[in-house]
Amino acid sequence: MSGKRLFAVRGATTTERNTEQEILSQTKTLLQELIDKNDLSREQDIVSVMFTATKDLTxxxxxxxxxxxxxxxxxxxxxxxxxxxxxxxxxxxxLIQYYAPEDHSPQAVYLKDARKLRPDLINE
Structure with a gap:
């Protein structure tokens, strides 16, 4: 992949309730924010995505x-x-692994209560 290099970016969010609708809505918002901030062209650049959820989200x-x-x-x-x-x-x-131009700078996204996890990475 000429002119591109492999990057990884982190993000997190929280939900109010353990419902399918809430989990999907908050995850979609998180992913969309990561796409926008990192100028990802979705499947063309994304190598793989790893999700974790706390034990109370089932x-x-x-x-x-x-x-x-x-x-x-x-x-x-x-x-x-x-x-x-x-x-x-x-x-x-x-955690999203993706290819981007060599001069790219990954932008982490922490939403809702997850902002407490990495206040050093919050860009307002």
């Missing part, structure tokens, strides 16, 4: 939101986040 897989965005050929994986004492509840995290 209504659906967050990856389903990516499929609803049209990512039908992108490898997606979901896992349960490690259950650490006093960790942020109802949290969905994502």
């Amino acid at each position: 209504a659906c897989f967050p990856a389903k939101a990516a499929r609803k965005l049209g990512w039908t050929n992108t490898p997606l994986m979901c896992a349960q986040e490690i259950d650490v004492d006093d960790s942020l509840p109802k949290c969905i995290r994502v």
